[in-house]
Amino acid sequence: MSVALYPTIGLAPTQTNWMVRRFTLAEYHTLIDVGVLKPGDPYELLNGVIKFKMPQNTPHASTSSKLEKRLWKMLPEELLLRTQKPITISSQDSEPEPDLAIVLGPDTRYDDNQPTPRDVLLIVEVSDSSFEEDRGEKLQSYAAARIPCYWIVNLRAHIIEVYTLPRGGRNPTYRSRVDFTAGTAVPVVIAGKTLGTIPTSEILP
Amino acid sequence: MNRTIRSTARTLKPSKTANDGLPVIKRFTVEEYHRMGEIGLLSEADRCELLRGLIMEKAVINPSHRYGLQQTTDLLTEIIPKPYRIVSQGPITLSDSEPEPDLAVWIGPVQRYRARHARASEIVLLMEVSDSSIVYDRGEKLQIYAEAKIPVYWIVNLQERIVEVYTLPRGGRNPTYRSRIDFAAGMAVPVVVAGNTLGTISVDEILP
Secondary structure (H helix, E strand, O other), X not given: OOOOOOOXXXXXXXXXXXXXXXXXXXXXHHHHHOOOOOOOOOEEEEOOEEEXXXXXXXXXXXXXXXXXXXXXXXXXXXXEEEXXXXXXXXXXXXXXXXXXXXXEOOHHHHOOOOOOHHHEEEEEEEEOOOHHHHHOHHHHHHHHOOOOEXXXXXXXXXXXXXXXXXXXXXXXXXXXXXXXXXXXXXXXXXXXXXXXXXXXXXXXX | OOEOOOOOOOOOOOOOXXXXXXXXXXXXXXXXXXXXXXXXXXXXXXXXXXXXXXXXXXXXXXXXXXXXXXXXXXXXXXXXXXXXXXXXXXXXXXXXXXXXOOEEEEOOOHHHHOOOOEEHHHEEEEEEXXXXXXXXXXXXXXXXXXXXXXXXXXXXXXXXXXXXXXXXXXXXXXXXXXXXXEEEOOOEEEEEEOOEXXXXXXXXXXXX
């Protein structure tokens, strides 16, 4: 009896994903254009599956905004910081909306198209309830898209995990992970240059 | 032989968050699902059905599945008079689902269904031919059909070589059928439509 072939729909979505009809990026955009999905709806496309984004709880929102302020201060003129905005990854039918992303400027660059992985220098996910996905499917997705640097601000463990050296292939991952705990400072490295450091105590609740 | 079954299905009420806190998949309404068909985003080639708001891909039909379905369709056509209609793999429109059961007996006349599919109250019998999908057909599908108060639900169980006949649907929190009767090889399944036994079908003729 093949239970795995027909899992109950109520199970964790990762176990049912392959049974669910997946959407291409173009189909996803059509759904937005015709109004089945409304702009601003809390959804994102991950590997062809339209997923519900968890609403931000208080620590999540607060951490996100603290980090946003500090990153803005460090950014040179030619870079932009975007919050909860889509990044189009056409190679994998994904359009995630990370909490924060540092992308190439100028801001008119994205008048007609969302940033693609080539435009992205750093992605940050503030992670509490979404932790399994941020470390699982999202990490894989960002590594496969060769996003050079990925931070998980881990609100459960009170650390900031910094992933670098993306590797594609069958099991995409980051070859380096450095955890910054309480009392340390995270260097903000963009394209090989250190723009500054952020003490974890200023970010983590 | 007549025994009450325990529901093995989980509650599938549309929910935005799973118990484990993982982000869950966007669920669509029946209207949104129809819209996707109208604009050509979903076509017949997709072989999908809407279950509890999720668009699920259907399994490929293997020869024994097709055989069981074809035999039952032929035999039921001889027994069930007009204005009932036997519809193979046609969609039916329920509150948060639009499944495509292998076979359904719709209340006629057929002109009613020019511009829409049958709704729950217009269906007197449903059948799924079940091979690898048995867990699903006895689980989610059974729950959806019981909740819609489909009076009779057959599962042609190819693995165990029986025909399971479910009756007395019960809604509520854990929808299920209060009666299940299994018919094995050598037995005859009564064809009951709207409370009347119209004839019987032999299990041996259905199973490949």
